[in-house]
Amino acid sequence: MAKKPQLVADTRPWRDPAAKPFVRIRNVTKKFGDIAAVADVSLNIYKGELFCLLGGSGSGKSTLLRMLAGFETPTSGTIEIDGQDMSKVAPYNRPVNMMFQSYALFPHMSVAQNIAYGLKRDGLPRAEIEARVAELLQLVKLTGYENRKPNQLSGGQRQRVALARALAKRPKLLLLDEPLGALDKKLREETQFELVKIQETLGVTFIVVTHDQEEAMSLATRIGVMNQGEIAMVGEPTEIYEFPNSRFVANFIGSANMVEGVVTEDEPDHVRIQSKELGTDIYVSHGVDCSPEQILWWAIRPEKINLSREKPAPQAGVPSETNMVKGYVEDIAYLGDMTVYQVKLDNGRYIRVTKTNALRGDPEAISWDETVWASWAGTSGSVLVS
Amino acid sequence: MRRSLTVPIVATLGFLFLYAPIIALVIFSFNANRLVTVWSGFSVASYSSLWSDPQLLPAAWLSLQIAAIAATIALVLGTLCAYALVRFRRFRGKTVLQATVSAPLVMPDVITGLALLLMFVAMQSLIGWPSGRGVLTIVIAHATFCTAYVTVVVQSRLTDLDLSLEEAAMDLGATPVRVFFDVTLPIIAPALVSGWLLAFTLSLDDLVIASFVSGPGSSTLPMVIYSKVRLGVAPEVNALATIIIGFVAAGVFIATLLQLRRKPAKA
Numbered sequence: 001m002a003k004k005p006q007l008v009a010d011t012r013p014w015r016d017p018a019a020k021p022f023v024r025i026r027n028v029t030k031k032f033g034d035i036a037a038v039a040d041v042s043l044n045i046y047k048g049e050l051f052c053l054l055g056g057s058g059s060g061k062s063t064l065l066r067m068l069a070g071f072e073t074p075t076s077g078t079i080e081i082d083g084q085d086m087s088k089v090a091p092y093n094r095p096v097n098m099m100f101q102s103y104a105l106f107p108h109m110s111v112a113q114n115i116a117y118g119l120k121r122d123g124l125p126r127a128e129i130e131a132r133v134a135e136l137l138q139l140v141k142l143t144g145y146e147n148r149k150p151n152q153l154s155g156g157q158r159q160r161v162a163l164a165r166a167l168a169k170r171p172k173l174l175l176l177d178e179p180l181g182a183l184d185k186k187l188r189e190e191t192q193f194e195l196v197k198i199q200e201t202l203g204v205t206f207i208v209v210t211h212d213q214e215e216a217m218s219l220a221t222r223i224g225v226m227n228q229g230e231i232a233m234v235g236e237p238t239e240i241y242e243f244p245n246s247r248f249v250a251n252f253i254g255s256a257n258m259v260e261g262v263v264t265e266d267e268p269d270h271v272r273i274q275s276k277e278l279g280t281d282i283y284v285s286h287g288v289d290c291s292p293e294q295i296l297w298w299a300i301r302p303e304k305i306n307l308s309r310e311k312p313a314p315q316a317g318v319p320s321e322t323n324m325v326k327g328y329v330e331d332i333a334y335l336g337d338m339t340v341y342q343v344k345l346d347n348g349r350y351i352r353v354t355k356t357n358a359l360r361g362d363p364e365a366i367s368w369d370e371t372v373w374a375s376w377a378g379t380s381g382s383v384l385v386s
Numbered sequence: 387m388r389r390s391l392t393v394p395i396v397a398t399l400g401f402l403f404l405y406a407p408i409i410a411l412v413i414f415s416f417n418a419n420r421l422v423t424v425w426s427g428f429s430v431a432s433y434s435s436l437w438s439d440p441q442l443l444p445a446a447w448l449s450l451q452i453a454a455i456a457a458t459i460a461l462v463l464g465t466l467c468a469y470a471l472v473r474f475r476r477f478r479g480k481t482v483l484q485a486t487v488s489a490p491l492v493m494p495d496v497i498t499g500l501a502l503l504l505m506f507v508a509m510q511s512l513i514g515w516p517s518g519r520g521v522l523t524i525v526i527a528h529a530t531f532c533t534a535y536v537t538v539v540v541q542s543r544l545t546d547l548d549l550s551l552e553e554a555a556m557d558l559g560a561t562p563v564r565v566f567f568d569v570t571l572p573i574i575a576p577a578l579v580s581g582w583l584l585a586f587t588l589s590l591d592d593l594v595i596a597s598f599v600s601g602p603g604s605s606t607l608p609m610v611i612y613s614k615v616r617l618g619v620a621p622e623v624n625a626l627a628t629i630i631i632g633f634v635a636a637g638v639f640i641a642t643l644l645q646l647r648r649k650p651a652k653a
Contacts, residue, residue: 091556092559097558098554100550100553102550104553118559169559
């Protein structure tokens, strides 16, 4: 569902250092009293992107969005949209529209009046407004609902009216605050798909704020992970998931087994980490920017660990007695598409392993109270130094 | 069976409790006897004598005028006050304003009336305005205590109003003034209407405060009725009360009808 890159080179302008950003946020800080809700954030967002700001509550993502819309003014720093400095531009003069988390539909106006509101403020001729409203209703599949009032619509319909209203003025940039937050799971999945389709058709730049990592992963061209007012990491969904840059990001996105270790070998082509916490040595088959004796962390995703009853044969290029550890299956959670194993290692630590249930009712599946070996490839984990 | 009888019985008792006095008043307004409490046959005599009464009708008209003006002033002041209390982030004296604005709600009328009288007298001797007491002082007094009621009503509606509605309008290109007239005002309109009506009723109803601050030639309807009743209830008062009840009932009926029609059929 994520936006499909049509041409690798020109649909990923963030990979091109010469590309001109459409939204340029420079060293923006927003303080409420003494508390910095947004702390020194710099971010470039490019035309046609569907950028997700992902973070927990209080991470500053909504404040950043409100500064883009003009409802808050930065304490310091600048925001440029399409090359124009926004600091002196009032919300009602910005080439930006916003879709609110509560949808904020005007309760005393009909669906058509809601959508037409922005167009009327622009003083468009009546015939043109009517044509645009009809077009937008068609886009969000609500033709025939013109005269309903917001309280006569379902949650999903309201969400689509809010989207149509925000798109009506053909903004260069659309800000969406938790656009799918109030929908139930099934509807959310469908709507995600529609949202991406609409974004692709219109070519509008979207900035979406969400706390739902699945939503961010499936929608975004790039994700900015926010933590305590700062951008923790910016990257494409795969980068964020597979190559987290810090313990926070590794833990925040998906689940990860994370252990502390000490570097014992630091070579250009591999690193060996001794981890008392894991009870084995970790062999990482690529170079890492670290030094011997340095304490660092190593994280691995549950699905990247293999479980076997027999001790696995040493892997090619990986020294024996590394990247494997013995344990005991203490608990199993069957989720249908996959199974989660809670494995207790000999030293008492737990690790989490998931396995896809490719076979129906697999009789060979590992069960409770079995002794198992957990192993992983030299490239599977991430070394984290912060 | 028992359950099906309980509700109608309780409801009847409730309605009787509320409306029996009013029904009695309406019936006795058509009494032929000059003695209000003795029924001696149907007549509209009290209505015709009301028509020629030199006091009652002018007093009623004066009261209506005072109530309308005072309610309108209270509506403007109370709305401004509520807006400041709800929307302004923090300002010096906000807590004091919040407390003082609701004080008239719990202040006994006698004290409010006396305090206003003393103030008007002091003002007259200091700055010469308002000169003497009369309609103007009653309007000022009524607007003062009605403002408190309007503030409370409008404040609760404003608190419930989702701020993002106003932000959404602004985001779509409306200037702050437009936002107020397009979004804020229509949404708080019901509160404004009920605030105005409440103020109007309170002003129309007030006897105590008006007695303190009124002057010669500015007797409001409650004052006239009160002075008449002291000499025994006059049948004209019954007739006037019946007419007022008729207007109120018609008003409520029309309002309900309008509301029913405006309420959209459920989707």
